[in-house]
Amino acid sequence: MGQKTCLTFALLVMVVWADHHEGHNHTEHSADHHLEERTINNTDFALALYEKLSNKADAKGKNIFFSPLSISMALSMLTLGAKGETHSQIINTLGYSSLTEEQVNKAYEHLLHMLDHSQEAMLLEIGGGLAVREGFKPLDKFLKDLQHFYQAEAFTVDFSKSDVAVQEINKFIAKKTKDTITDMVKSLDTDTIMVLINYIYFRGKWQKPFLEWATHKSDFYVDENTTVTVDMMILRVEKFNVHITKSFSIFQLHYIGSASMLIVLPAKGKMEEVEKQMNSFQIRSWLDKGQQWSVEVFMPKFSISASASLGDILKEMGVVDAFSDKANFSGMSEDTELKVSNVLHKAVLNVDERGTEAAGTTTLDIIDKSMPLIINVNRPFLVYIWEKSLKSLLFMGKIVNPTL
Numbered sequence: 001m002g003q004k005t006c007l008t009f010a011l012l013v014m015v016v017w018a019d020h021h022e023g024h025n026h027t028e029h030s031a032d033h034h035l036e037e038r039t040i041n042n043t044d045f046a047l048a049l050y051e052k053l054s055n056k057a058d059a060k061g062k063n064i065f066f067s068p069l070s071i072s073m074a075l076s077m078l079t080l081g082a083k084g085e086t087h088s089q090i091i092n093t094l095g096y097s098s099l100t101e102e103q104v105n106k107a108y109e110h111l112l113h114m115l116d117h118s119q120e121a122m123l124l125e126i127g128g129g130l131a132v133r134e135g136f137k138p139l140d141k142f143l144k145d146l147q148h149f150y151q152a153e154a155f156t157v158d159f160s161k162s163d164v165a166v167q168e169i170n171k172f173i174a175k176k177t178k179d180t181i182t183d184m185v186k187s188l189d190t191d192t193i194m195v196l197i198n199y200i201y202f203r204g205k206w207q208k209p210f211l212e213w214a215t216h217k218s219d220f221y222v223d224e225n226t227t228v229t230v231d232m233m234i235l236r237v238e239k240f241n242v243h244i245t246k247s248f249s250i251f252q253l254h255y256i257g258s259a260s261m262l263i264v265l266p267a268k269g270k271m272e273e274v275e276k277q278m279n280s281f282q283i284r285s286w287l288d289k290g291q292q293w294s295v296e297v298f299m300p301k302f303s304i305s306a307s308a309s310l311g312d313i314l315k316e317m318g319v320v321d322a323f324s325d326k327a328n329f330s331g332m333s334e335d336t337e338l339k340v341s342n343v344l345h346k347a348v349l350n351v352d353e354r355g356t357e358a359a360g361t362t363t364l365d366i367i368d369k370s371m372p373l374i375i376n377v378n379r380p381f382l383v384y385i386w387e388k389s390l391k392s393l394l395f396m397g398k399i400v401n402p403t404l
Helices: 033-054 068-079 084-094 101-115 140-150 162-176 271-277 280-288 311-317
Strands: 005-015 064-066 122-133 152-157 192-204 216-223 226-244 248-254 259-266 291-309 338-351 373-376 381-387 392-399
Touching: 033 064, 033 068, 033 084, 033 271, 033 280, 033 311, 033 392, 064 068, 064 291, 064 338, 068 084, 068 101, 068 122, 068 140, 068 192, 068 338, 068 392, 084 101, 101 122, 101 140, 122 140, 122 162, 140 152, 152 162, 152 192, 162 192, 192 338, 192 392, 216 291, 248 280, 248 291, 259 271, 259 280, 280 381, 291 311, 291 392, 311 338, 338 392
Parallel strands: 005 192, 005 338, 122 152, 291 373
Antiparallel strands: 064 392, 122 192, 216 226, 226 248, 226 291, 248 259, 259 381, 291 338, 381 392
16 A cells, blocks of 8 residues: 555644623523434543543643543544544444444534524534645545534645644634634644644533632642642532532532533542543433532632643554554545544633633531531542533543642
C-alpha cells in the first residue's frame, strides 16, 4: 500500500460563565427510540474514556475534564468517510454496534434539530467543521452528509503554509466558541489534507444562584500534603436532592432549563473506589433519586482548562486501523489514501456565582432532616453535566485542584 496522507482530527469543547436572570424552563422534547439507545451507549463510552484518561501515568494529581458528546459525535462524523474494518472499529468503540449507520446519523440529526429550540435561559450549541487542503476535493456525498447530519461546514486552507493553516483553523474555532478557545491547534504537518473539527458550547444559569457578596477565601485540600486557597462561594439553605453513603455524597444543582450538574464527593481516601463504581446505570439512577434535604452549599469558584491527545487512548479502546496504513477512508476520497494522524481535545470550565459547571459535596454524619446539611466542597470531586431533554452526558471530569 502506498503512502497514506494525513487527516488531522481536532475535537474542541468549551464552557463559559453566564449572567443570571430569570427565565422559563426549556421545553422538554421527546426523544425517539434510537436517540435513547444512542445516549446510553454514549455514557458507557464516556466512562470507558474517563478510565483511560485517569489511568495515564501523567494524570495523577491533575484535573480531568472533557465532553463525551463532542468526542463521540466527532468520531461519528469520521465514520461517514470510513469503510470496512476501519468503520467497524470506530462504531464498536463508540458502542453503536447494535445500530445501523443510518440510525446513528439520524440520532445526531435529531439531537441537533432539538438544539434549534433552545431558549435564552440555556444556550447549547454543537456543530463541526472541515478544513480542506486547497486543491483537494473530498467526495460530494461525504461533504453533504457532514452538512446534513452534523451541520459541519467545509472551508479551504493552505496547509503548505503551516502557520497560515493554524491561524485559519484557530480563527474558525474561536468564532464558534465565542473567543474563549483561541489556541486549540499549535502546529500542523505540511502533508495534512483535512482537519475535522467538532465543538460544543454550553452556557447555563443556576436556578438558585450563589451569593456574590458571601464569596470568601478558604482552603481546598488537594491531598493530605497539599492545600490551596480558593474563592469559596456560598448558597444559603435551599432544598436539594441529596444521596449519602459511607463512600460518597451526591447532590444535584439545576440550571434554568433542562440541564443539571451532578456532583459526587468521595469520602477521604475513597476517590479510586468511587471511580470504579461509576457506570451509566448509576449515573442515570442518581439523577432520578435522592431525598430532599435543606442544604447550605460551599463550592469553589474557579476556571480551568484541560487538553489531551487522544490518539493512543483510542487505539487502546479499539480504533486501530484509522491511524495505520490499513485505514480505509474511501468514503472521503477515492483517489487519495487517508489515515488519521492525531486526535486533539480541549475543554474549558468556568464556575462562578451565576452559573455554569463545577462543584462537589462532602461526606457528613447523619443528622436530623429538619436541620440543614452543610456541604463543603473542599477536596477533589467528580462532576457530570447532564442535559435531560437530549438524554445526554454533555461533560464529565474530576477536579483535583481548582487553582490549576
